[in-house]
Amino acid sequence: GDSVTQMEGPVTLSEEAFLTINCTYTATGYPSLFWYVQYPGEGLQLLLKATKADDKGSNKGFEATYRKETTSFHLEKGSVQVSDSAVYFCALSDLGADKLIFGTGTRLQVFP
């Protein structure tokens, strides 16, 4: 079945450092890909998405490109802030499906 694999955390960075969180997926079709962020004690917020190969999703300085050839959707940010500290989930959904399949999540800790 479809699945998502994320790098294990925690990822610990100093403020203004470059961030990469790796995400790869396995899917039989052509899924949509998502990054969600979860701040402590809160629900999930959609950070960005991409619905087809070579699409780049971006939001709040975060970017991810849908790479079909490497089945990847890595999250990047050029300069992280303390306020970016959260858990980041990569997820996929088949076209027209109701189910989001999440990766295990990666905790990001940013220190001043």
Place this chain on the structure above:
Amino acid sequence: DTEVTQTPKHLVMGMTNKKSLKCEQHMGHRAMYWYKQKAKKPPELMFVYSYEKLSINESVPSRFSPECPNSSLLNLHLHALQPEDSALYLCASSPRAGTNEKLFFGSGTQLSVL
């Protein structure tokens, strides 16, 4: 209003109790979802309602009973839960089923079963 509101935020219950979780949205969405998230784990889909009808039940035990009384409300009735059911229960909505790219999540109800 782009919010999904869940109440209560926290709930502690015994294994013989009956309680309900509530979820509300006023975005005109016609699909609503329950997800369960255990500590340090990803969310897992439990139920999907489409146009107030149950469309997906991910083999959830019958001690969890969902209800969608109207297009804005979604309940999850809990009865005879086990300690392993302790988790964050997340509600979500989207304009219609199959539109995960427009999914909105609530902040969740943190449930502890003693």
